[in-house]
Amino acid sequence: xxxxxxxxxxxxxxxxxxxxxxxxxxxxxxxxxxxxxxxxxxxxxxxxxxxxxxxxxxxxxxxxxxxxxxxxxxxxxxxxxxxxxxxxxxxxxxxxxxxxxxxxxxxxxxxxxxxxxxxxxxxxxxxxxxxxxxxxxxxxxxxxxxxxxxxxxxxxxxxxxxxxxxxxxxxxxxxxxxxxxxxxxxxxxxxxxxxxxxxxxxxxxxxxxxxxxxxxxxxxxxxxxxxxxxxxxxxxxxxxxxxxxxxxxxxxxx
Amino acid sequence: xxxxxxxxxxxxxxxxxxxxxxxxxxxxxxxxxxxxxxxxxxxxxxxxxxxxxxxxxxxxxxxxxxxxxxxxxxxxxxxxxxxxxxxxxxxxxxxxxxxxxxxxxxxxxxxxxxxxxxxxxxxxxxxxxxxxxxxxxxxxxxxxxxxxxxxxxxxxxxxxxxxxxxxxxxxxxxxxxxxxxxxxxxxxxxxxxxxxxxxxxxxxxxxxxxxxxxxxxxxxxxxxxxxxxxxxxxxxxxxxxxxxxxxxxx
Numbered sequence: 001x002x003x004x005x006x007x008x009x010x011x012x013x014x015x016x017x018x019x020x021x022x023x024x025x026x027x028x029x030x031x032x033x034x035x036x037x038x039x040x041x042x043x044x045x046x047x048x049x050x051x052x053x054x055x056x057x058x059x060x061x062x063x064x065x066x067x068x069x070x071x072x073x074x075x076x077x078x079x080x081x082x083x084x085x086x087x088x089x090x091x092x093x094x095x096x097x098x099x100x101x102x103x104x105x106x107x108x109x110x111x112x113x114x115x116x117x118x119x120x121x122x123x124x125x126x127x128x129x130x131x132x133x134x135x136x137x138x139x140x141x142x143x144x145x146x147x148x149x150x151x152x153x154x155x156x157x158x159x160x161x162x163x164x165x166x167x168x169x170x171x172x173x174x175x176x177x178x179x180x181x182x183x184x185x186x187x188x189x190x191x192x193x194x195x196x197x198x199x200x201x202x203x204x205x206x207x208x209x210x211x212x213x214x215x216x217x218x219x220x221x222x223x224x225x226x227x228x229x230x231x232x233x234x235x236x237x238x239x240x241x242x243x244x245x246x247x248x249x250x251x252x253x254x
Numbered sequence: 255x256x257x258x259x260x261x262x263x264x265x266x267x268x269x270x271x272x273x274x275x276x277x278x279x280x281x282x283x284x285x286x287x288x289x290x291x292x293x294x295x296x297x298x299x300x301x302x303x304x305x306x307x308x309x310x311x312x313x314x315x316x317x318x319x320x321x322x323x324x325x326x327x328x329x330x331x332x333x334x335x336x337x338x339x340x341x342x343x344x345x346x347x348x349x350x351x352x353x354x355x356x357x358x359x360x361x362x363x364x365x366x367x368x369x370x371x372x373x374x375x376x377x378x379x380x381x382x383x384x385x386x387x388x389x390x391x392x393x394x395x396x397x398x399x400x401x402x403x404x405x406x407x408x409x410x411x412x413x414x415x416x417x418x419x420x421x422x423x424x425x426x427x428x429x430x431x432x433x434x435x436x437x438x439x440x441x442x443x444x445x446x447x448x449x450x451x452x453x454x455x456x457x458x459x460x461x462x463x464x465x466x467x468x469x470x471x472x473x474x475x476x477x478x479x480x481x482x483x484x485x486x487x488x489x490x491x492x493x494x495x496x497x498x499x500x501x502x503x504x
Contacts, residue, residue, distance in 0.1 A: 009379050013370060095333055095334040165283060166282065169282060249337075251330075
């Protein structure tokens with residue numbers, strides 16, 4: 001921890017570099033990164049209001065807030081796993097604390113998530129969705145999401161350094177997990193015999209704390225917030241412990 | 255273990271094991287298959303075995319040996335890039351490794367941006383780099399090229415940039431792997447002078463080289479590594495003569 005604090009300027013520079021690379025590719029770089037979730041939202045809105053109907057008030061806002069959350073989560077985890085191998089050249093030459101790389105990756109993802117709030121609010125205004133005061137809880141939801149994601153990233157990134165096929169395998173598991181998480185469908189359509197899986201899915205708790213203030217316009221209940229925070233902190237604790245225990249061997253495998 | 259008062263590097267029976275690429279299991283699938291067969295055997299390579307070494311403050315020590323003798327591994331252990339598999343390492347003060355000039359350079363960034371990135375990777379703070387940047391730029395002698403992306407640099411220019419950043423602050427211990435004599439004759443002179451200044455300021459130098467001349471030029475002591483073990487350790491001239499005699503014999 002103390003070592004990471006000593007390298008805080010490095011972490012800042014890595015985050016800035018990540019964002020610069022992402023947004024420099026074109027003059028409308030930021031719009032490009034938002035185009036994908038917006039397209040997804042349009043397609044999903046069409047599919048679920050014309051082909052398969054289910055009852056969600058203002059579905060576009062429900063879907064978009066789910067998608068930006070999921071993109072943050074899955075992209076940050078994949079990027080964390082690639083971050084150690086991607087920096088193999090310097091990790092085998094310089095004594096940099098290795099956790100710097102997954103951490104900077106998740107922080108850059110968090111900045112992107114915060115940026116995604118702009119088009120999200122635009123869609124809310126455009127669809128006459130009420131902008132409730134509960135939106136002030138958005139930073140809390142993002143913080144929970146970031147802690148949870150960092151924990152999973154710290155858990156998986158050493159594994160990706162030891163086994164080259166980890167990234168592919170986690171990719172498959174992530175797409176499975178997306179269907180087990182109510183990202184673009186409401187929990188109410190899940191049949192009873194399957195519902196417990198979706199309800200127990202820890203990602204759902206984290207997602208709901210992020211989405212409830214946006215879509216339902218309500219403050220999550222105390223229970224919801226406590227459970228989500230506990231899940232996030234548990235993930236962070238486990239991830240940090242695994243990373244600590246394995247990080248001294250990472251350079252041998254890169 | 256703490257280093258005795260005047261030792262800045264103390265290795266106590268340090269061994270380092272690589273699990274070799276041949277039998278290193280690179281994928282989960284293979285790992286699972288091997289594990290189920292109960293055939294999870296590793297081909298092991300001990301790059302260092304029971305190396306004990308003490309280096310005093312301000313000493314300059316050369317390390318010589320044939321390819322694969324463990325020289326680079328030794329420097330990586332002392333630079334804290336690799337943790338010893340067995341044995342203990344104690345260091346006193348800051349270590350700046352120059353194992354590869356420009357490790358961590360980002361080709362998309364300009365020279366100046368890489369000065370910042372590289373210095374931060376070495377554990378410096380932004381404020382420290384702000385204070386030293388003009389001196390660093392001056393030392394590189396790159397002029398206006400400092401604002402160009404380094405993808406357009408020649409290898410000599412990259413080495414100059416890396417050397418200038420790594421030696422911008424006087425460390426307690428400087429660990430150098432065959433990177434001297436980089437760049438043109440002009441920069442080569444400057445870098446030798448810079449190393450002399452760093453040593454004069456009291457830094458400890460550890461230098462790996464294949465060139466006996468390079469070691470003799472800056473080290474009074476030399477360690478000869480052979481098959482991961484210390485074969486000779488002593489006065490540079492004596493050890494180098496013995497080493498050269500051995501090489502010529504075999």
